[in-house]
Amino acid sequence: MKGTLIVFTIPRSKNGVSPASYSKFYRKLYGYNNSSHYGRYHKRIPGFLDNYKYVKYANGVIITRTDASEAIVEFLNNNRAEVHHWDVEITDHEKKELEA
Structure with a gap:
């Protein structure tokens, strides 16, 4: 299988x-x-990559499926x-x- x-x-x-x-x-x-009220409430604020499947190796190094790579590269360029x-x-x- 190919990836980017x-x-x-x-x-x-x-x-x-x-x-x-x-x-x-x-x-x-x-x-x-994110947490509020002195750490009582916790909330996950989603990012752009939460819409896609990816594997993060380090800050600034990810591998993703080929069909999702165009949108990610466009976001990064913008x-x-x-x-x-x-x-x-x-x-x-x-x-x-x-695939999971």
């Missing part, structure tokens, strides 16, 4: 990206856990990320993660 390996970075000081907007981007991409992507052959472990 996507590697991206957000240049912090170039292109006017501040540390606050850097953090905001990662929250928008991956989502985050948010001023430097993106590189390749079609790769995936292993059985990754296949289970992407």
Whole structure:
């Protein structure tokens, strides 16, 4: 089965990206856990990648199905990320993660 390996970075000081907007981007991409009322209530705020199946290897390195890669790459380009992507052959472990 084929998949797409996507590697991206957000240049912090170039292109006017501040540390606050850097953090905001990662929250928008991956989502985050929110708590309120001094930790009594917990809520998961979904990110863009929650709509797709993917395997995250490190910050900025994911593998996804080929049909979902176009939308993910477009999202990353719209948010001023430097993106590189390749079609790769995936292993059985990754296949289970992407099909589940």
